[in-house]
Amino acid sequence: MKRTGIFFLYLIGERLNDFPEELAGILDRTNISFYEAFYELTPTPEELLLKVHSPQMVDRVKQTLYYETALYSTGGTVQAAERIWRNEIGNAFVFTGTGDHHAGRDYFGGGCHFNGAALAIAKLRGEFGARRFAILDTDSHHGDGTRDIFKDDEDVLHVCLCSQNLDDSTNVDIAIPYSITDEQYLGILEAEFTPRIADFKPEIIFWEFGYDATSGDYGSKGLSLDCHTEIARIVSRAADSVCQGRMIAILCGGSRRDIARYCIPRIINCLAE
Ligand SMILES: [Zn+2]
Numbered sequence: 001m002k003r004t005g006i007f008f009l010y011l012i013g014e015r016l017n018d019f020p021e022e023l024a025g026i027l028d029r030t031n032i033s034f035y036e037a038f039y040e041l042t043p044t045p046e047e048l049l050l051k052v053h054s055p056q057m058v059d060r061v062k063q064t065l066y067y068e069t070a071l072y073s074t075g076g077t078v079q080a081a082e083r084i085w086r087n088e089i090g091n092a093f094v095f096t097g098t099g100d101h102h103a104g105r106d107y108f109g110g111g112c113h114f115n116g117a118a119l120a121i122a123k124l125r126g127e128f129g130a131r132r133f134a135i136l137d138t139d140s141h142h143g144d145g146t147r148d149i150f151k152d153d154e155d156v157l158h159v160c161l162c163s164q165n166l167d168d169s170t171n172v173d174i175a176i177p178y179s180i181t182d183e184q185y186l187g188i189l190e191a192e193f194t195p196r197i198a199d200f201k202p203e204i205i206f207w208e209f210g211y212d213a214t215s216g217d218y219g220s221k222g223l224s225l226d227c228h229t230e231i232a233r234i235v236s237r238a239a240d241s242v243c244q245g246r247m248i249a250i251l252c253g254g255s256r257r258d259i260a261r262y263c264i265p266r267i268i269n270c271l272a273e
């Protein structure tokens, strides 16, 4: 059984209105820790933001309505990484109100304001001496912001399942056709992600979990509801085999409340197995 941290904030929009209530049975378990914004969960400090994003961009985000949400959303990922390194938890699920993967060094958009995975990596490098990292992106869309930040960084493997193909050392994109079956999707993931992780040997895996590729959501590729739990299982197994199970699932795209309600508790159960 793993110790799983859940990082939660209330500034997260309509799609997550059923939470944290939907986690009722999960939160009682002794191997689950719940960290809530304004209490245990603290915002990302500006000093850390500036290690990833330009000062001009930070100023621009400050002028949006989402600044505080972005600070707590990324704060969850940063703190999850820190607590994993301190051995307080083994893995984590991070609720977010703004996503990561369209936030680059000097630009943001598409519901993403700051890049939480990148900020966590900056924190782990700066304070804990961690060196190698992997980011898997299963949101329906290309993780352009994450790619912008890490494209020349040979210590960060970025595997992105989107709509284009690229195989350039640590920068990997795999085009996922529309109306793919779960079996085909999971087969691609096992073939393209698992061996790369085994070769690269990251010290932690960040999983940008977008559910917008689910059938009926805005980035639909035809995935079923259960496909996301299977993805979680593959990522978790990969983490077990190379980095003592260290992984952080970060909520990314997806709009439907019913899909969130179905998938998120199951993913957390999988992480906590
Ligand atoms: Zn998306």
Ligand SMILES: [Zn+2]
Pocket: 141, 142, 143, 160, 161, 162, 163, 164, 172, 173, 174
């Ligand atoms: Zn991509």
